[in-house]
Amino acid sequence: MRWLIFLATLFVALPLYALEPGEALSDPAQESRARVLMAELRCMVCQNETIEASRAPFAAEVRTLVREQVAAGRTDNEIKTFLSSRYGDAILFRPRLGLSTWVLWLGPFMLLGLGAIVVVISIRSAREKPSEVPLSTEEQKQLKNLLGTGGDPKQ
Amino acid sequence: MIPELGHFALVLAFALALVQVLASFAGVSTKNDRLANMAAPAALAQFICVGTAFVVLTISFLSSDFSLNLVADNSHTAKPWLYKLSGVWGNHEGSMLLWVLILAGFGAMVAYGTRSLPQDLKNRALCVQGLVGLVFLAFVLFTSNPFLRLDPAPFEGLGLNPVLQDPALAFHPPLLYVGYVGLSVAFAFAVAALWRGEVNAAWARFVRPWILLSWSALTIGIALGSWWAYYELGWGGWWFWDPVENASLMPWFVATALLHSAIVTERREGLKAWTVFLAMTAFAFSLLGTFLVRSGVLTSVHAFANDPARGVFILAILAVTVGGSFALFAWRAPLLKSDAIFAPISRESALLFNNLLLTVCAATVLIGTLYPLVLEAITGEIISVGPPYFNSTVLPLAIPLLLAVPFGPLLAWKRGDMRGVTQRLMLVAFITIGVMILTFVLTRSSPGFAFLGIGLGTWMVLGSAKDLIDRVKLARLPFATSLRRAAGLPRAAYGTGLAHAGLGIMIIGISGAGSLHDDHVAVLAAGQSLNLGGYELQLDTTGLYEGPNYYSEYGDFTVSQNNRVVDQLRAERRIYPAEGQATTEVGMHATLWGDFYVILGEEQDNGSGWAVTAAIHPLVRWIWFGALFMCFGGLLSMSDSRFRIGAPRGAKARQTGNTAS
Numbered sequence: 001m002r003w004l005i006f007l008a009t010l011f012v013a014l015p016l017y018a019l020e021p022g023e024a025l026s027d028p029a030q031e032s033r034a035r036v037l038m039a040e041l042r043c044m045v046c047q048n049e050t051i052e053a054s055r056a057p058f059a060a061e062v063r064t065l066v067r068e069q070v071a072a073g074r075t076d077n078e079i080k081t082f083l084s085s086r087y088g089d090a091i092l093f094r095p096r097l098g099l100s101t102w103v104l105w106l107g108p109f110m111l112l113g114l115g116a117i118v119v120v121i122s123i124r125s126a127r128e129k130p131s132e133v134p135l136s137t138e139e140q141k142q143l144k145n146l147l148g149t150g151g152d153p154k155q
Numbered sequence: 156m157i158p159e160l161g162h163f164a165l166v167l168a169f170a171l172a173l174v175q176v177l178a179s180f181a182g183v184s185t186k187n188d189r190l191a192n193m194a195a196p197a198a199l200a201q202f203i204c205v206g207t208a209f210v211v212l213t214i215s216f217l218s219s220d221f222s223l224n225l226v227a228d229n230s231h232t233a234k235p236w237l238y239k240l241s242g243v244w245g246n247h248e249g250s251m252l253l254w255v256l257i258l259a260g261f262g263a264m265v266a267y268g269t270r271s272l273p274q275d276l277k278n279r280a281l282c283v284q285g286l287v288g289l290v291f292l293a294f295v296l297f298t299s300n301p302f303l304r305l306d307p308a309p310f311e312g313l314g315l316n317p318v319l320q321d322p323a324l325a326f327h328p329p330l331l332y333v334g335y336v337g338l339s340v341a342f343a344f345a346v347a348a349l350w351r352g353e354v355n356a357a358w359a360r361f362v363r364p365w366i367l368l369s370w371s372a373l374t375i376g377i378a379l380g381s382w383w384a385y386y387e388l389g390w391g392g393w394w395f396w397d398p399v400e401n402a403s404l405m406p407w408f409v410a411t412a413l414l415h416s417a418i419v420t421e422r423r424e425g426l427k428a429w430t431v432f433l434a435m436t437a438f439a440f441s442l443l444g445t446f447l448v449r450s451g452v453l454t455s456v457h458a459f460a461n462d463p464a465r466g467v468f469i470l471a472i473l474a475v476t477v478g479g480s481f482a483l484f485a486w487r488a489p490l491l492k493s494d495a496i497f498a499p500i501s502r503e504s505a506l507l508f509n510n511l512l513l514t515v516c517a518a519t520v521l522i523g524t525l526y527p528l529v530l531e532a533i534t535g536e537i538i539s540v541g542p543p544y545f546n547s548t549v550l551p552l553a554i555p556l557l558l559a560v561p562f563g564p565l566l567a568w569k570r571g572d573m574r575g576v577t578q579r580l581m582l583v584a585f586i587t588i589g590v591m592i593l594t595f596v597l598t599r600s601s602p603g604f605a606f607l608g609i610g611l612g613t614w615m616v617l618g619s620a621k622d623l624i625d626r627v628k629l630a631r632l633p634f635a636t637s638l639r640r641a642a643g644l645p646r647a648a649y650g651t652g653l654a655h656a657g658l659g660i661m662i663i664g665i666s667g668a669g670s671l672h673d674d675h676v677a678v679l680a681a682g683q684s685l686n687l688g689g690y691e692l693q694l695d696t697t698g699l700y701e702g703p704n705y706y707s708e709y710g711d712f713t714v715s716q717n718n719r720v721v722d723q724l725r726a727e728r729r730i731y732p733a734e735g736q737a738t739t740e741v742g743m744h745a746t747l748w749g750d751f752y753v754i755l756g757e758e759q760d761n762g763s764g765w766a767v768t769a770a771i772h773p774l775v776r777w778i779w780f781g782a783l784f785m786c787f788g789g790l791l792s793m794s795d796s797r798f799r800i801g802a803p804r805g806a807k808a809r810q811t812g813n814t815a816s
Contacts, residue, residue: 022675
């Protein structure tokens with residue numbers, strides 16, 4: 001049976017945890033920085049997975065790159081620039097603010113502002129008293145009748 | 156022969172849906188009641204037909220009838236019966252049939268489950284429901300027919316994707332669909348109201364239980380999906396901002412907003428047009444979610460249907476539904492005047508604030524999900540929008556909303572007393588600060604801001620409790636009196652409290668699991684151990700065994716804490732030969748305070764042992780406990796007596812009901 005499993009593993013992509021023994025950097029501060037970075041990078045050959053979580057060889061390759069760069073003392077920004085020039089902008093899960101992405105980044109806050117204006121206007125208009133047209137005698141009579149017989153307790 | 160019966164029933168259902176739409180439309184337009192009243196029996200007959208088709212498909216799956224193309228592609232004789240059953244909706248065609256079944260079921264419930272619903276409103280709503288059913292039946296029959304035969308029939312089926320062979324995932328799609336499709340009822344009532352040109356408190360009271368049902372089902376359906384991802388995908392993640400997850404989150408945000416705005420319509424006859432608008436938007440988001448998942452336009456693990464014809468069909472449904480209903484809205488909404496008057500500090504204003512943030516959250520998820528698609532279509536530029544984007548846009552929107560949650564139920568309608576409410580929440584605020592300090596001290600070794608999130612969650616849980624405590628006047632009146640008040644409190648009050656507290660519990664879980672997790676990977680041979688977070692994990696043995704439809708490599712582990720054995724775990728890697736795929740089965744030592752999570756990796760080439768990963772996910776279970784609370788709260792509100800339409804309402808119920816939310 002063992003050979004069967006072995007055979008199967010040859011053809012099957014195993015969805016497994018991405019960490020491999022011996023991959024991690026020895027300095028815990030550097031390692032945690034590298035991990036944070038990896039969680040913001042996309043595994044380009046996978047479907048919506050991060051470099052940190054993916055088992056694909058591509059992800060392992062980029063993990064090695066990121067760790068090398070972190071160990072070499074590069075800043076996060078330098079590493080991201082390096083990776084996006086090498087693999088394209090799509091590797092960044094956090095798109096950079098630019099000409100083609102300002103709607104993406106500012107859109108939600110513009111909508112919030114717009115919505116806030118609408119809410120303020122509707123609250124203000126809800127405060128206004130309805131126009132005070134005096135009741136006609138007919139209406140006053142109706143009102144008296146209603147009050148006399150007791151209205152809906154809800155009112 | 157039996158599958159043909161199902162096929163025939165489905166065609167008949169299509170014809171009945173057509174009758175339902177035409178008869179009710181003609182009847183309502185010409186004020187011919189006998190014609191219009193045909194809608195209800197047609198809806199019931201349609202449900203019976205779709206039900207027959209569904210039962211037939213289920214029988215075909217359970218009996219492994221591989222002469223059906225769908226069964227041959229998605230089932231296997233060696234599968235346990237539960238997964239033969241869930242295989243019915245574990246594929247595109249079957250899941251669309253389930254969609255239509257739930258739709259027809261809700262149609263029948265509107266027709267016969269709500270006796271005191273005004274006949275005219277019912278007929279109009281059934282007309283709209285029938286139209287939705289008609290369109291989706293056409294979709295199933297013409298692009299996704301589950302009853303297509305295969306000749307010659309194969310001896311064995313291809314099987315079901317093994318990651319989908321899981322109890323949580325067996326019930327994840329039906330629950331999500333109850334949520335999505337339940338919103339179609341709210342949509343039908345919204346369009347019917349526009350058609351009539353009238354929205355009143357009674358209308359909101361008819362719609363509210365449906366919104367609550369959809370919301371509860373969506374909540375628990377999304378949570379099940381997340382729970383499944385946590386233990387099945389094998390790296391301990393529980394939310395990925397995957398486009399398909401977003402597709403269910405968007406209708407959830409809008410349904411949550413709708414749930415709250417409908418309260419204003421019901422209690423104060425306010426926000427009428429807005430509530431109608433939200434009801435239509437919520438269903439539009441359901442359709443959008445169906446489109447995104449079913450058309451395969453997204454590159455994501457869930458998009459297993461890659462047929463552009465289907466995509467175009469659903470897109471057409473979406474365009475017509477959204478275009479048609481919003482055009483109707485633009486035309487008729489001016490008829491829906493709300494003359495509710497309220498002060499800037501009032502429950503109405505608080506609910507407006509809630510609606511503003513929730514709809515902007517939904518819009519943000521929409522922008523982030525569709526942006527890469529649109530950008531690529533327009534400029535050819537390829538970008539990825541992932542978790543960092545959503546975390547840094549949705550969280551800042553959510554935090555003020557969550558902070559405000561305890562204030563809402565304490566504020567009075569029309570004119571609230573902010574200073575009074577703040578005073579009532581003083582004690583809660585002090586306890587919250589205490590909890591934050593305690594958390595900060597306990598977690599100071601790990602980076603991150605867990606204490607802020609845990610504080611926020613605590614604030615919400617205690618704030619919700621405070622509302623209930625105040626309402627029964629606990630400790631201010633004799634205990635027996637408080638108890639009597641507690642019994643008299645409407646269920647909706649408990650529902651609100653539970654749902655809000657559940658959200659707080661979930662926030663605590665998200666904060667703990669999101670910023671306090673830790674992991675460690677090592678190569679272990681039998682007898683060796685690793686240490687993580689105060690736990691010692693020892694690999695005892697490894698071995699192989701054969702399951703019903705898979706082979707497994709497993710490792711048995713002992714978990715100890717302070718030299719005391721606390722648990723024995725098994726972690727596996729399973730190979731499914733029929734499907735040619737593998738899954739991981741993680742080992743978990745679960746406690747209320749966190750999970751100790753073990754993943755068996757590969758055997759090392761040099762024979763030094765196995766790669767073993769241990770991870771700690773603090774408070775992670777609170778996420779799903781919270782969701783359970785929320786779902787239960789929603790269902791409790793739904794069972795409130797004031798929604799039991801036609802039930803006699805006592806004077807007492809009316810009084811307490813008046814202050815309820």
